[in-house]
Amino acid sequence: xxxxxxxxxxxxxxxxxxxxxxxxxxxxxxxxxxxxxxxxxxxxxxxxxxxxxxxxxxxxxxxxx
Numbered sequence: 001x002x003x004x005x006x007x008x009x010x011x012x013x014x015x016x017x018x019x020x021x022x023x024x025x026x027x028x029x030x031x032x033x034x035x036x037x038x039x040x041x042x043x044x045x046x047x048x049x050x051x052x053x054x055x056x057x058x059x060x061x062x063x064x065x
Contacts, residue, residue, distance in 0.1 A: 026040060
């Protein structure tokens with residue numbers, strides 16, 4: 001069970017990193033693709049929320065925003 005949770009955690013961390021890089025690249029582009037940027041930000045928020053939910057069992061719970 002721990003291996004499955006660790007795998008999910010690692011996968012989410014990798015997805016979050018990719019989305020953060022994507023957002024950084026989109027913010028640099030001229031003209032900025034607003035639709036793509038908002039979509040990436042929404043996905044990033046969802047992944048961070050999922051990561052916080054999974055990691056709640058690994059220490060102090062994270063405050064919800």
